[in-house]
Amino acid sequence: MTPGVAEDHAMVGIGNNNVEPLMPRSTVHLEFNDINCCINTFAIHKLRFVPKHILKGVSGCFKPGELTAIMGPSGAGKTTLLNILAGYSTKGAKGEIKVNGVQICASQSNSRGGARYIRQQDDLRVHLTVYESMSLAAALKLADFTSHERKEKVYEILALLGLSGAAQTVCRDLSGGQKRRLAVSLELLSDPSLLFLDEPTTGLDSSASASLITLLNGLARGGRTLIATIHQPSALLFEKIDSVYCLANGRTLYSGPRVHLLPALSSAGLRCPPYHNPADFLMEVASGEYEVDLVKVAKTMTHFKPEQTAAACLEDVPTIHNHLSIHDDLKPKALQSNAKYQRSYCKSIYRSSGNLRQIWILLYRNYLMTTRNYSLFMYRIAAHVVIALIFGYLYFGVGSEASSVLGNYVYLYGSMLLVVYTGKMSVTLSFPLEMDILKGEYFNRWYNLGPYIFSILAVELPFQMISCVSYVVLSYWLTDNPLEPTRATLFLATIVATSLCAQAWGYFIGSTTPTKIAVFIGPVLACLFSIFGFCLALSDTPYPFRWLHHISYFRAGFHVAVHSVYGFNRTKIHCAKEYCHYLTPSKFLVEMDMAHVDIGGNMALVLSTTVLMHLLTCGALWYRLNKR
Numbered sequence: 001m002t003p004g005v006a007e008d009h010a011m012v013g014i015g016n017n018n019v020e021p022l023m024p025r026s027t028v029h030l031e032f033n034d035i036n037c038c039i040n041t042f043a044i045h046k047l048r049f050v051p052k053h054i055l056k057g058v059s060g061c062f063k064p065g066e067l068t069a070i071m072g073p074s075g076a077g078k079t080t081l082l083n084i085l086a087g088y089s090t091k092g093a094k095g096e097i098k099v100n101g102v103q104i105c106a107s108q109s110n111s112r113g114g115a116r117y118i119r120q121q122d123d124l125r126v127h128l129t130v131y132e133s134m135s136l137a138a139a140l141k142l143a144d145f146t147s148h149e150r151k152e153k154v155y156e157i158l159a160l161l162g163l164s165g166a167a168q169t170v171c172r173d174l175s176g177g178q179k180r181r182l183a184v185s186l187e188l189l190s191d192p193s194l195l196f197l198d199e200p201t202t203g204l205d206s207s208a209s210a211s212l213i214t215l216l217n218g219l220a221r222g223g224r225t226l227i228a229t230i231h232q233p234s235a236l237l238f239e240k241i242d243s244v245y246c247l248a249n250g251r252t253l254y255s256g257p258r259v260h261l262l263p264a265l266s267s268a269g270l271r272c273p274p275y276h277n278p279a280d281f282l283m284e285v286a287s288g289e290y291e292v293d294l295v296k297v298a299k300t301m302t303h304f305k306p307e308q309t310a311a312a313c314l315e316d317v318p319t320i321h322n323h324l325s326i327h328d329d330l331k332p333k334a335l336q337s338n339a340k341y342q343r344s345y346c347k348s349i350y351r352s353s354g355n356l357r358q359i360w361i362l363l364y365r366n367y368l369m370t371t372r373n374y375s376l377f378m379y380r381i382a383a384h385v386v387i388a389l390i391f392g393y394l395y396f397g398v399g400s401e402a403s404s405v406l407g408n409y410v411y412l413y414g415s416m417l418l419v420v421y422t423g424k425m426s427v428t429l430s431f432p433l434e435m436d437i438l439k440g441e442y443f444n445r446w447y448n449l450g451p452y453i454f455s456i457l458a459v460e461l462p463f464q465m466i467s468c469v470s471y472v473v474l475s476y477w478l479t480d481n482p483l484e485p486t487r488a489t490l491f492l493a494t495i496v497a498t499s500l501c502a503q504a505w506g507y508f509i510g511s512t513t514p515t516k517i518a519v520f521i522g523p524v525l526a527c528l529f530s531i532f533g534f535c536l537a538l539s540d541t542p543y544p545f546r547w548l549h550h551i552s553y554f555r556a557g558f559h560v561a562v563h564s565v566y567g568f569n570r571t572k573i574h575c576a577k578e579y580c581h582y583l584t585p586s587k588f589l590v591e592m593d594m595a596h597v598d599i600g601g602n603m604a605l606v607l608s609t610t611v612l613m614h615l616l617t618c619g620a621l622w623y624r625l626n627k628r
């Protein structure tokens with residue numbers, strides 16, 4: 001461990017009982033000014049795009065040591081604001097964000113002081129246990145820790161979030177509240193100073209919500225800046241919130257300490273009835289139930305708390321730092337004068353593991369998940385074996401009989417179609433189904449895209465190969481096709497390569513099209529490509545469609561497969577009938593327009609298409625993950 005990191009460990013309390021456990025290494029002041037968000041949406045009745053102003057010049061600041069609730073009626077722009085502040089989605093955003101005084105543009109998607117974002121949906125790997133999820137995340141995020149230190153940290157966080165008892169529970173079986181707490185625990189591993197949570201209490205009952213908010217409050221007390229969108233907290237829950245940021249129709253209605261909310265509302269002539277939940281009252285006001293001019297109300301409330309203006313935000317830093325016993329070096333003056341220092345100050349000092357180690361950890365994670373969910377893989381192998389038996393039965397012995405050459409041709413075509421469909425369709429939904437969780441993990445910097453894709457392919461590629469081999473070995477033998485090593489090996493290699501090419505297409509389609517389109521575009525493309533070379537000879541193909549013949553990996557694979565069985569000067573085939581039209585294999589190849597098949601060229605087409613599709617998939621995923 002490097003000396004610098006050892007010091008940092010001391011600061012976060014690892015092995016040091018004098019410091020508050022799990023205290024972040026730095027504090028983050030988040031200030032934002034005049035944030036606007038305008039998105040062009042298509043208006044069907046006007047048949048054109050019209051601008052939709054979601055946020056209209058909102059400003060405010062969030063301080064360390066506080067849990068701030070972003071509240072407001074549905075559609076007020078809470079999630080949009082949270083996304084922009086976190087840098088998660090900045091589409092259509094304008095304005096200025098300052099992290100410890102360092103300015104960034106709202107439309108920039110870069111780091112907001114090493115922020116972590118916990119989204120509304122539980123992005124958990126359901127087949128892993130709580131402990132496995134935590135220890136794998138720790139292995140990815142805490143490269144400089146020894147395994148003993150990582151283990152200690154995992155247990156420390158699990159204890160803090162009340163999950164010690166559920167450590168060996170599979171995530172799928174956790175309650176809603178436990179899932180939310182685990183989502184928080186996973187991000188706490190790298191001690192983020194700034195944590196965004198989108199509706200953490202949605203779907204939880206009142207007691208689970210209360211315990212989660214209490215916990216978030218405790219985390220904020222450790223010096224973190226916690227910002228959560230909360231729909232309609234109960235009075236009990238509201239008590240645990242330090243600051244309130246309320247939006248109404250995309251404008252700031254109130255920004256300030258919770259305890260000042262009711263006096264501020266009163267100053268605008270809005271008195272909360274006795275025994276009424278202040279949070280409910282605020283929501284009623286924000287929803288327009290009191291028929292008051294909300295812009296005027298907001299203005300009056302701002303005047304009620306002048307210290308809540310953005311300029312006052314940084315002035316509070318010394319107090320907070322003193323309160324948190326942060327290192328003397330991290331003083332506000334230095335923060336204001338040295339932008340470069342401020343940036344490093346905000347960054348997470350926890351070093352993520354390198355690419356090779358990420359591959360190793362992600363492979364292990366995939367292995368664990370696959371062993372827990374092996375039925376899917378078993379079904380796939382079983383499907384290939386069953387189809388091999390059915391084809392073997394239907395086309396029994398056709399490969400060695402001249403009168404059944406056309407039957408064998410259909411078997412070869414059917415085999416190609418099967419491996420193309422299974423290769424493509426088994427992975428088409430891989431990325432769409434993974435996308436949400438991948439986005440969350442990638443945004444929170446668990447790993448890089450390269451190791452992630454490698455770890456997926458390292459499991460899927462061998463598996464598809466095994467499926468193809470089990471199909472070919474059985475069906476090829478039952479149909480009595482030539483067992484000469486060269487022919488059989490070439491046939492097997494062609495089938496496997498074509499299937500892997502279809503698989504690469506499946507990944508590409510899944511990573512570029514919406515789920516519902518992906519599931520039908522895959523078969524449509526497979527069907528289109530299969531026509532060329534099987535039903536349609538090149539000479540019969542109209543000129544505008546000939547390029548499809550040339551780029552069809554299906555055609556290339558199919559021609560090589562047929563050639564491996566009937567080409568290479570195969571001698572006359574046994575004829576059990578009086579007359580067999582295709583007694584000579586070369587005659588069959590000539591009539592099928594396959595007399596001259598360029599084996600190398602076709603295989604190169606299949607392999608290069610495979611590589612190209614994987615590269616395009618990487619590019620598409622990278623774009624989707626980095627597009628904000």
Ligand SMILES: Nc1ncnc2c1ncn2[C@@H]1O[C@H](COP(=O)(O)OP(=O)(O)OP(=O)(O)O)[C@@H](O)[C@H]1O
Nearest residue numbers: 039041052054072073074075076077078079080081
């Ligand atoms: N990408 C988008 N394109 C068009 N409109 C959008 C987009 N994102 C958000 N909106 C619109 O902006 C408004 C605010 O959305 P947002 O999700 O921020 O509200 P919210 O306050 O979080 O609501 P809720 O509490 O219901 O989740 C809504 O009317 C929503 O339809």
